[in-house]
Amino acid sequence: MDIGKELVLEMYRKMHRIRNFEQKIKDLTTAGEIPGFAHVSIGEEATAVGVCSALRPTDRITSTHRGHGHLIAKGGDVARMMAEIYGKRTGYCKGKGGSMHIADFSLGILGANGIVGGGIPIATGSALAAKLAKTGEVTACFFGDGAANEGTFHESLNLASIWKLPVIYICENNGFGEFTPTAAVTSVKDIAVRAKGYDIPGYVVDGNDVFEVYRHTSEAAARARAGEGPTLLECKTYRWEGHVVGEGAFISGKYRTEEEVARWKARCPIIALEKAVLESGMLKRDELDRVAQQAREEVEAAVQFARQSPLPEPSEANEDLWI
Amino acid sequence: MARITFIQAIFDGLIEEMERDPLTFVLGLDVTRGTFGRAAGFFERFGPERILDMPLSEAGFVGAAVGAAMAGTRPICEVQFASFFYCAFDQLCNQAAKLRYMSGGQVRLPITFRTRCGAVGGAAAQHSETVYPQLLSVPGLKLVMPSGPADAKGLLKSAIRDDNPVVVFEHLALGGAREEVPEGEHLVPLGKAAVKREGKDATVIAIGAMVPKAIALAQRLEAEGISLEVIDPRTLIPLDEEAILASVAKTNRVVIADEAHLHGSAASDIGCMIAEKGFDYLDAPIKRATAIDAPVPFSPPLEKAVIPGEAAIERALREILG
Numbered sequence: 265m266d267i268g269k270e271l272v273l274e275m276y277r278k279m280h281r282i283r284n285f286e287q288k289i290k291d292l293t294t295a296g297e298i299p300g301f302a303h304v305s306i307g308e309e310a311t312a313v314g315v316c317s318a319l320r321p322t323d324r325i326t327s328t329h330r331g332h333g334h335l336i337a338k339g340g341d342v343a344r345m346m347a348e349i350y351g352k353r354t355g356y357c358k359g360k361g362g363s364m365h366i367a368d369f370s371l372g373i374l375g376a377n378g379i380v381g382g383g384i385p386i387a388t389g390s391a392l393a394a395k396l397a398k399t400g401e402v403t404a405c406f407f408g409d410g411a412a413n414e415g416t417f418h419e420s421l422n423l424a425s426i427w428k429l430p431v432i433y434i435c436e437n438n439g440f441g442e443f444t445p446t447a448a449v450t451s452v453k454d455i456a457v458r459a460k461g462y463d464i465p466g467y468v469v470d471g472n473d474v475f476e477v478y479r480h481t482s483e484a485a486a487r488a489r490a491g492e493g494p495t496l497l498e499c500k501t502y503r504w505e506g507h508v509v510g511e512g513a514f515i516s517g518k519y520r521t522e523e524e525v526a527r528w529k530a531r532c533p534i535i536a537l538e539k540a541v542l543e544s545g546m547l548k549r550d551e552l553d554r555v556a557q558q559a560r561e562e563v564e565a566a567v568q569f570a571r572q573s574p575l576p577e578p579s580e581a582n583e584d585l586w587i
Numbered sequence: 588m589a590r591i592t593f594i595q596a597i598f599d600g601l602i603e604e605m606e607r608d609p610l611t612f613v614l615g616l617d618v619t620r621g622t623f624g625r626a627a628g629f630f631e632r633f634g635p636e637r638i639l640d641m642p643l644s645e646a647g648f649v650g651a652a653v654g655a656a657m658a659g660t661r662p663i664c665e666v667q668f669a670s671f672f673y674c675a676f677d678q679l680c681n682q683a684a685k686l687r688y689m690s691g692g693q694v695r696l697p698i699t700f701r702t703r704c705g706a707v708g709g710a711a712a713q714h715s716e717t718v719y720p721q722l723l724s725v726p727g728l729k730l731v732m733p734s735g736p737a738d739a740k741g742l743l744k745s746a747i748r749d750d751n752p753v754v755v756f757e758h759l760a761l762g763g764a765r766e767e768v769p770e771g772e773h774l775v776p777l778g779k780a781a782v783k784r785e786g787k788d789a790t791v792i793a794i795g796a797m798v799p800k801a802i803a804l805a806q807r808l809e810a811e812g813i814s815l816e817v818i819d820p821r822t823l824i825p826l827d828e829e830a831i832l833a834s835v836a837k838t839n840r841v842v843i844a845d846e847a848h849l850h851g852s853a854a855s856d857i858g859c860m861i862a863e864k865g866f867d868y869l870d871a872p873i874k875r876a877t878a879i880d881a882p883v884p885f886s887p888p889l890e891k892a893v894i895p896g897e898a899a900i901e902r903a904l905r906e907i908l909g
Contacts, residue, residue, distance in 0.1 A: 324658065326654075355691075356690075356691065356693075357689060357690050357691035357693070358691035358692075359691075360688060360689055360690075360691050361689040361690060361691065365689040365690065367686075367689075367690040367693055367694070368693070369657070369690070369693050369694050374654065374657050374658075375686060375689075375690060377682075378681075379677055379681050379682075382650075382677055382678070382681060382682055384650070385646060385647050385648070385649070385650020385651050385653070385654065385678055386650050386651075386653050386654035386657065386682060387654060388647065388650065388651045388654060389650060389651030389652055389653055389654025389655040389656070389657070389658070389662075390654040390655065390657060390658040391654075392651055392654070392655050393654070393655040393656075393657075393658035393659060393660045394658060396612060396636060396637075396655070396660060397610070397658075397659065397660060401658075403654075403658075415646055416646050416647060416650060416677075416678075419642070419644035419646055419647030419648075420647050420650070420651075422642055422644065422647070423641070423642065423644060423647050423648065423651060426642070427639075583692065584687065584688050584691055584692030585687065585688045585726060585727055586687075586751050587687070587695055587749075587750040587751055
């Protein structure tokens with residue numbers, strides 16, 4: 265596979281940026297410094313980064329309530345993201361969106377979404393616009409295993425199939441819809457097989473292997489740009505943390521075993537990348553460590569920026585509704 | 588000026604706007620076939636790239652209109668009956684209405700939703716509802732309710748040019764109504780009410796298909812020496828409060844005629860606004876002539892019992908004319 269050293273380092277940088285960002289969000293939410301719901305994606309970094317690394321800057325994505333990783337992978341500025349999550353005026357949405365609604369249209373990030381399955385028709389429409397305007401952009405649509413049981417998933421795949429739209433549906437199967445195991449509420453073992461019902465290609469992908477995700481997304485993007493229509497990629501991964509930070513306060517009992525979590529932590533996507541590139545001799549330990557250290561510093565700086573930023577004025581609640 | 592029907596006026600507006608902006612396109616169910624009237628040559632003129640038949644997937648294609656608007660186009664999305672919006676409420680209320688605000692004003696959402704509403708005789712509860720009351724409390728949507736052909740064309744053209752999501756409610760009973768409609772550049776601004784008839788004894792604020800009923804009543808009561816003023820808000824959001832209050836200040840009596848169900852109706856909202864801002868103008872209580880709080884039934888006498896007609900407006904008026 266044609267992945268150069270620069271791209272691998274960039275992937276590694278973004279995975280670390282996500283890991284550090286999410287860990288920070290978890291800690292600051294637990295400490296009571298950040299308001300609202302925080303859904304973190306620790307353990308799922310390879311899917312976000314593998315997909316977005318295969319996209320062009322002009323391509324678009326839609327994201328989910330667990331969207332920080334997707335946004336960072338598409339180039340989102342961690343300082344403006346952090347400020348948004350702090351509810352500050354300097355945030356991406358001037359404090360009106362928060363964690364679940366960050367968007368950056370200049371980067372093709374059509375937004376995270378608080379409604380499970382809400383972004384799937386939007387991604388489909390974004391692809392429809394690209395087809396109508398003949399602009400050649402591809403839209404990657406992130407959603408979870410839970411959303412694959414929403415009607416919008418099925419309606420959108422049918423639409424995209426009949427119109428051969430340039431869209432890639434990325435089902436990030438992290439094993440749980442909130443607290444319910446996917447297998448308990450899903451008719452199929454592999455969500456990828458649902459592609460058959462819409463006569464489009466569907467693949468099960470190791471969502472913890474950034475190179476595999478990158479390869480599949482590149483192929484799907486090439487198909488989309490060639491006018492051959494949508495692809496469904498089911499990236500199997502795992503949510504190391506809970507559904508929402510602080511869930512212990514309202515969830516009674518355990519919904520998974522320590523062993524299961526430990527098994528997946530042993531398959532850490534960041535360590536898997538390190539192992540692959542160190543063994544092949546592509547990168548050296550100190551090159552990786554330098555990048556990891558930079559990612560930590562960027563996230564620290566983002567927290568400082570957010571802390572020092574002003575809160576919005578109450579009168580700003582009346583702005584930004586209409587053009 | 589040609590004397591044309593409501594539907595012809597809508598298509599005239601649609602064709603003019605689609606010719607004006609190549610990024611406009613129509614999507615919806617059976618839009619190439621035009622199940623509710625279609626201008627000759629409409630499909631032939633714009634072709635399958637700009638007039639897209641959708642599957643029966645309201646959530647899917649309403650959401651696709653949102654995504655397409657975000658990506659720089661100007662979709663005109665047809666939802667055959669307003670009650671079908673319930674299948675797409677997330678996409679309409681959580682996505683279209685909120686995404687500009689939630690993103691801190693980063694995005695434009697120039698979407699026009701065309702839909703049909705209201706009771707037209709025997710369509711029963713799932714094809715006769717007005718639905719706009721449910722949207723009155725969803726900030727981020729403009730709501731348009733034309734009462735005749737000329738306004739239909741002018742409001743639709745303004746809706747298409749607007750960079751916000753706009754829902755245009757076309758009352759089914761008005762489809763065949765005819766009047767003189769200006770050709771070409773006829774724009775009716777959103778947020779500007781019309782005085783449909785001047786009078787001095789009482790104001791009837793009439794919405795959509797209630798406007799012709801109010802005008803017919805006004806003509807009839809004239810013989811009795813009662814002079815009614817008929818105000819058509821034309822858009823519910825934004826609402827022309829100034830025009831409404833000016834009329835109430837002049838007549839001191841007001842009935843609001845709205846085909847929506849009583850609770851949560853536009854009539855209730857407008858009535859409350861008048862009570863708050865125009866209480867001193869009033870010589871009598873504010874009255875509402877609305878549908879009763881029952882789903883619209885199928886059988887013609889039952890439908891008539893639920894939907895407010897000329898008689899319901901008259902009853903309300905008689906109570907306050909003294």
